[in-house]
Amino acid sequence: MIAIVDCGMGNHGSIQNMLLRIGVESIITTDIDVIKSAEKLILPGVGAFDKAMDNLHRIGIIPTLNEQVLEKKIPILGICLGMHLFSNNSEEGNTAGLGWIDAETVKFDFGSTNETFRIPHMGWNTIDVQQASSILDDIYDESRFYFVHSYHVRCQSSACVLATTEYGMKFHSAIIKDNIVGTQFHPEKSHKFGMKLLSNFLNS
Amino acid sequence: MLSTRVIPCLLLSGSGLVKTVRFKYPVYLGDPRNVVKIFNEKEVDELIILDINATVEDHPIKFDLIREIVSEAFMPVAYGGGIRSVDDARKIIHLGVEKIVLNTHAVENPDFVSEVADVLGNQSVVVSIDVKRTFGGKYKIYTHGGRKKTKYNPADFAKLIADKGAGELAINSIDRDGTMSGYDLDLVELVTNAVNIPVIACGGAGKILDFAEAKKAGASAVAAGSLFVFQGKHRAVLISYPDQDSLKKTFNDS
Numbered sequence: 136m137i138a139i140v141d142c143g144m145g146n147h148g149s150i151q152n153m154l155l156r157i158g159v160e161s162i163i164t165t166d167i168d169v170i171k172s173a174e175k176l177i178l179p180g181v182g183a184f185d186k187a188m189d190n191l192h193r194i195g196i197i198p199t200l201n202e203q204v205l206e207k208k209i210p211i212l213g214i215c216l217g218m219h220l221f222s223n224n225s226e227e228g229n230t231a232g233l234g235w236i237d238a239e240t241v242k243f244d245f246g247s248t249n250e251t252f253r254i255p256h257m258g259w260n261t262i263d264v265q266q267a268s269s270i271l272d273d274i275y276d277e278s279r280f281y282f283v284h285s286y287h288v289r290c291q292s293s294a295c296v297l298a299t300t301e302y303g304m305k306f307h308s309a310i311i312k313d314n315i316v317g318t319q320f321h322p323e324k325s326h327k328f329g330m331k332l333l334s335n336f337l338n339s
Numbered sequence: 340m341l342s343t344r345v346i347p348c349l350l351l352s353g354s355g356l357v358k359t360v361r362f363k364y365p366v367y368l369g370d371p372r373n374v375v376k377i378f379n380e381k382e383v384d385e386l387i388i389l390d391i392n393a394t395v396e397d398h399p400i401k402f403d404l405i406r407e408i409v410s411e412a413f414m415p416v417a418y419g420g421g422i423r424s425v426d427d428a429r430k431i432i433h434l435g436v437e438k439i440v441l442n443t444h445a446v447e448n449p450d451f452v453s454e455v456a457d458v459l460g461n462q463s464v465v466v467s468i469d470v471k472r473t474f475g476g477k478y479k480i481y482t483h484g485g486r487k488k489t490k491y492n493p494a495d496f497a498k499l500i501a502d503k504g505a506g507e508l509a510i511n512s513i514d515r516d517g518t519m520s521g522y523d524l525d526l527v528e529l530v531t532n533a534v535n536i537p538v539i540a541c542g543g544a545g546k547i548l549d550f551a552e553a554k555k556a557g558a559s560a561v562a563a564g565s566l567f568v569f570q571g572k573h574r575a576v577l578i579s580y581p582d583q584d585s586l587k588k589t590f591n592d593s
Contacts, residue, residue: 144460148435152410181437182460253537253559255462255506258344259384279342279583281385281415283437283462302341324415324437326382 137161137337138173140200143190144182145216146323153323157334165194175337176200176209179323180216184240184286185228187216197233204235208314212336215284218310218317222288236312237291245303252303255285260320262298262308270316270335271297271309278328280320282308287319343590344384344560345550347567347580348541349374351390351420354404358564359391360517362469362485368568368576375408378567381580383414387440387509387539387562389467390420394443395484400427402434409435417465428455432463440465440509443482446489446496449503456504465539466500467509468493470526478526485513493526494533501534508538509562515543519565522549524556531557547581547589554590 137154139147139161147163154161161177162169170176180187191197203209213221222232225240232240245252259279264271287306290296297316300308308319316336322329349371350357356374357365368374371388378386388408393400400421409416418431419440428439439459445452445466456464469481470493480491497508510530512523520543527540537559544550544563553561570577581589 146432146435146437148406148433149409149437152435153413156411156413181463251535253535255537256341257462257507257537258341258560260341282341283415285462321415321437324413326379326413330413 136173137175137177138170139163139177139179140170140196141165142178142180142187142217142220143194144187145179146181147179149321150177150179150214150323153330153333154337157330157337159337165196167196167199170196170199170203173203173209176203176211178211178213178217178220180214180220182216183227184216184219184225184232185230187220188228188230188232191220200233204315210314210336210339211316213315213317214321214323215319218319219286219288221310221315221317225286227286235315236288236295236310236317238288238295238307238310240286240288242286243303243306250303255283256302257283260300260302262300262320264298265293265296266311268297268311269339270311270332272335273331274328274335280318280322280325280328282320284319288317342384342587343550343554343558344539345581345586346385346387346539346560346562347378347383348387348389348562348564350564351388351401351404352392354401357391358517358568362513362516365391366574371404371408372411374568374578376411377578378580379412379414381578382583383580385415385417385560386412387417387419389418389440391484393421395486400431402430405431405436406434419465419467425454425458428459432459438463438465438507440467442467442469445500445505446480446482446491449499452500452503452505456506461504461506464505465507465509466505467511467541468496469511469513470523471513478529481513494529497530497533501536505536507536508534509541510538512542517565518543519545521545522553522556522561524552527553527556527558547585550586551589
């Protein structure tokens with residue numbers, strides 16, 4: 136069973152719809168027992184970093200998530216803000232992240248360029264694959280995905296960078312560490328390539 | 340590279356989809372579930388669905404219909420029409436909708452935009468403004484589906500609403516709606532110069548080249564109705580959407 140962890144923010148309905156289309160039942164939950172029995176976890180999220188972390192603290196599921204992900208190595212996919220939560224901290228707030236991947240979440244900073252890059256980075260953009268992984272089976276450079284975000288993660292080690300994307304600068308648009316995968320883009324809203332990525336995650 | 344979003348804008352009236360001209364004369368297009376399914380198969384960038392009667396007829400939001408429509412939409416969907424409270428907005432997002440579109444209630448109470456953005460995040464809040472040129476040639480914002488004139492001019496209101504936390508602005512020309520005579524580029528430029536958030540140009544698209552013009556005028560995304568639902572001189576209903584290659588060409592050429 137697939138558990139979509141409800142951090143109180145986000146478009147869980149969209150993810151459940153896409154999983155149904157793939158033919159997989161999922162449950163949107165904050166229940167510790169359900170999370171403990173899940174074969175795979177998805178942590179979605181849209182909104183503010185601190186609010187999401189505060190919600191996870193308040194619900195009291197962080198110890199359970201740590202146990203499942205770090206000790207039992209249950210596969211987890213973080214989407215957008217969900218992926219940001221995997222990092223140590225965010226410029227968006229003061230609350231510490233889950234710290235599963237040595238990375239920080241930072242605001243887009245284009246330095247001094249003449250072009251205007253509006254924030255949020257919103258729309259369809261392509262990825263450059265940085266390392267082979269079964270999660271990217273049949274997904275290639277130039278596959279297009281839907282993005283909407285003002286912050287992005289910056290991994291300390293290139294070993295964790297799965298894909299990069301260009302928007303005024305190159306940023307880490309997908310990250311990986313063992314059983315932990317994160318995407319800045321929204322596979323649940325990215326037509327066939329998104330569906331493929333989610334299937335790959337479910338089949339991994 | 341980030342591509343320019345090309346967005347079919349669909350108008351819900353009762354339980355069917357319609358297309359208007361200058362916000363009037365609605366023509367029935369078909370069942371929204373079927374139409375959205377076709378757009379999904381064509382892999383459109385995004386969809387905007389607006390219930391054009393919800394506010395003027397003061398009827399409740401059709402949550403069940405929205406749920407059915409988006410269950411087969413694997414692209415971002417924005418819904419607008421009759422959203423009066425943060426709770427309405429939250430409920431719609433939970434159905435699997437990415438963005439909510441505020442219009443009349445954002446103009447009547449700009450703080451409402453902040454309230455919604457605080458809960459859902461800025462990126463989920465689109466403010467749509469309907470603009471008409473007055474007899475004096477000045478742009479004014481209208482609400483209630485183009486029926487009610489307000490005191491606001493588009494640039495000032497765009498600034499205000501961006502400060503209130505709107506993540507995106509849709510700028511719709513009532514004069515061009517359904518005419519397929521091209522976007523009001525002056526209006527697009529006026530608004531895109533006023534704010535730093537993405538702006539969706541809307542109203543008047545009649546051919547793919549119009550998209551490039553809107554982009555040149557500063558739009559981050561372009562929306563169209565008639566162009567994607569009608570075919571030929573007699574406006575026969577036929578759902579279409581340009582393929583990605585021709586869109587790429589259109590935007591790169593400009």
